Amino acid sequence: MNPNHMVAVHDFSPETLAAVAAHLEASTEFEHLVYREAELDAIWSLTGFAPAQHADAQRLHEAAHRAHDLVGEGWPQEAAALLRAFL
Amino acid sequence: MLSREESELLTRAGPGTAAGDYFRRFWLPALLATEVPAPDCPPVRLRILGEDLVAFRDTEGRVGMVDEYCPHRRASLFWGRNEECGLRCVYHGWKFEVSGACVDMPNEPPEYGLDNKVRIVAYPTREYGGIIWAYLGPAERLPELPKLEWARVPESHRYISKRRQETNYLQAIEGGIDSSHSNFLHASVDAFRVTPDYVEKVKNSSNLRARYHLLDRVPRFTVKKTDYGLVIAVRRNAGEDTYYWRLTQFLLPSHTIIPYQKGLSIHGHCWVPRDDETCWVWTMSWNPEAPLSAEEWKTIREGTFVHADVDPVSFRPYRNKDNDYQIDRAEQRNHSMTGIHGFAAQDQAIQESMGPIVDRTRERLGTSDTAIIAMRRLLLQQMRALRDDQEPFAAHHGAIYWVRSASLLLKRDVPFDEGARDLVAAQV
Ligand code: FES
Ligand SMILES: [Fe+2]
Numbered sequence: 001m002n003p004n005h006m007v008a009v010h011d012f013s014p015e016t017l018a019a020v021a022a023h024l025e026a027s028t029e030f031e032h033l034v035y036r037e038a039e040l041d042a043i044w045s046l047t048g049f050a051p052a053q054h055a056d057a058q059r060l061h062e063a064a065h066r067a068h069d070l071v072g073e074g075w076p077q078e079a080a081a082l083l084r085a086f087l
Numbered sequence: 088m089l090s091r092e093e094s095e096l097l098t099r100a101g102p103g104t105a106a107g108d109y110f111r112r113f114w115l116p117a118l119l120a121t122e123v124p125a126p127d128c129p130p131v132r133l134r135i136l137g138e139d140l141v142a143f144r145d146t147e148g149r150v151g152m153v154d155e156y157c158p159h160r161r162a163s164l165f166w167g168r169n170e171e172c173g174l175r176c177v178y179h180g181w182k183f184e185v186s187g188a189c190v191d192m193p194n195e196p197p198e199y200g201l202d203n204k205v206r207i208v209a210y211p212t213r214e215y216g217g218i219i220w221a222y223l224g225p226a227e228r229l230p231e232l233p234k235l236e237w238a239r240v241p242e243s244h245r246y247i248s249k250r251r252q253e254t255n256y257l258q259a260i261e262g263g264i265d266s267s268h269s270n271f272l273h274a275s276v277d278a279f280r281v282t283p284d285y286v287e288k289v290k291n292s293s294n295l296r297a298r299y300h301l302l303d304r305v306p307r308f309t310v311k312k313t314d315y316g317l318v319i320a321v322r323r324n325a326g327e328d329t330y331y332w333r334l335t336q337f338l339l340p341s342h343t344i345i346p347y348q349k350g351l352s353i354h355g356h357c358w359v360p361r362d363d364e365t366c367w368v369w370t371m372s373w374n375p376e377a378p379l380s381a382e383e384w385k386t387i388r389e390g391t392f393v394h395a396d397v398d399p400v401s402f403r404p405y406r407n408k409d410n411d412y413q414i415d416r417a418e419q420r421n422h423s424m425t426g427i428h429g430f431a432a433q434d435q436a437i438q439e440s441m442g443p444i445v446d447r448t449r450e451r452l453g454t455s456d457t458a459i460i461a462m463r464r465l466l467l468q469q470m471r472a473l474r475d476d477q478e479p480f481a482a483h484h485g486a487i488y489w490v491r492s493a494s495l496l497l498k499r500d501v502p503f504d505e506g507a508r509d510l511v512a513a514q515v
Contacts (some may be wrong), residue, residue, distance in 0.1 A: 004309075006307070006308075006454055006457070008454070009454065029312075030312045030461075030464070030465075030468075031310055031311060031312060031461075033464070034310055034457060034460050034461040034464060035457065037460050037464070038452065038453075038454050038456065038457045038460050039454070041088060041451075041452035041453070041456070041460070042452070042453050042454055044088060044451075045451035045452065045453060048451060049451075065088070068088065069090060072090075072093070072464065072467075
């Protein structure tokens with residue numbers, strides 16, 4: 001796992017979340033945080049398009065939002081913990 | 088997505104704002120040199136970073152840039168007389184030098200001695216690369232001019248235009264570094280559909296962009312932070328063991344260089360906030376090796392590519408939102424994705440359609456928006472650092488702007504920064 005590689009986010013399955021969380025935990029540089037923010041944006045977008053009755057998706061949507069802002073502020077470990085709560 | 092606070096911080100550029108202070112640390116393109124062509128020529132108005140200014144070239148050829156409004160009773164100096172090394176307000180005759188000093192005050196008795204004390208706000212200017220640059224920041228922080236390649240080539244090797252756009256500057260930069268839109272917004276219908284005719288036409292084209300863009304429309308983005316800003320590298324599959332790479336630079340505070348292929352001209356942009364809801368779009372085309380060709384001049388004259396056809400005084404494009412950018416729906420049905428003539432007008436139409444300051448809390452970004460995320464983060468970092476009294480490095484190191492974009496084929500196992508090392512240095 002290399003924080004310079006971007007995780008291909010096609011869904012918000014446990015595998016995807018685990019991959020993004022692991023990449024978050026390894027992220028230290030400006031570039032890493034940019035890729036993580038892009039991944040979290042993609043998770044946030046996908047969960048935002050999920051039907052309203054999909055309760056997990058709604059909760060994840062909010063968590064992705066918070067994780068996204070944490071990454072923006074330079075806190076990738078804390079962002080990873082938010083995603084790990086869904087695994 | 089971007090929080091409301093961060094979006095506000097990035098987009099408000101008037102005096103005393105974070106973005107405003109940041110832009111006020113750099114030399115900014117303000118006027119085409121041809122707008123003040125000769126000593127004592129008529130003054131011109133301009134708005135930049137939310138400030139209304141008047142520029143004039145004095146008898147000795149120096150360019151002054153002063154507050155538009157006379158300090159006496161706030162008449163506009165646009166109506167002023169440009170005479171004998173100063174601009175004279177025609178309301179009561181006060182006269183100002185390029186330095187801002189009031190040198191004549193004919194309606195006041197000389198014993199008041201006011202004319203030694205009164206000043207108008209005046210900003211330093213430099214003439215460089217066909218442009219009058221202005222510095223609106225604190226006098227003790229005067230920056231270096233950026234050593235940009237286009238500013239160093241002979242005049243016959245370049246063309247520079249400016250246009251006024253009715254959006255915040257950030258939205259315009261986002262459009263400029265968003266490499267994935269060109270396959271759609273600027274494409275022909277045939278290219279978009281990848282028709283057999285189109286494939287036949289471009290399959291042996293020497294233009295790599297035409298050849299490889301259609302083969303892989305889901306490019307991979309890599310960003311790299313540098314001392315001047317960012318390198319944005321976009322990778323597409325090409326041959327079996329090769330990638331087609333396009334490298335763009337984003338140079339602080341708001342310049343870009345469009346990926347260029349050796350032998351063709353290079354194009355670049357600079358975006359300058361006019362006020363919070365409008366910006367100046369500067370577009371530069373240059374050929375480091377030769378004067379621009381007849382064919383390039385034709386493209387410029389016809390406004391088909393990156394330069395727009397504009398009103399010579401307001402710099403508003405003739406194709407604008409009042410006339411729906413002269414969209415031709417038949418053309419759109421049969422030939423081009425937009426039905427709007429010229430890349431510049433296509434960009435302007437679509438960026439203005441998002442509203443003057445797009446609501447970034449409502450966007451849904453994907454991984455193709457990586458460059459946009461990186462640019463916003465970098466600017467936020469820079470603006471916050473300045474608030475903590477860290478001066479921007481790039482503003483005081485003009486030499487780091489000596490770079491050039493690139494597009495090239497590389498073996499899949501060669502990292503782009505190694506493979507492109509010789510190409511990304513400017514050379515004139
Ligand atoms: S307003 Fe300019 S001199 Fe009076
Ligand atoms: Fe464009």
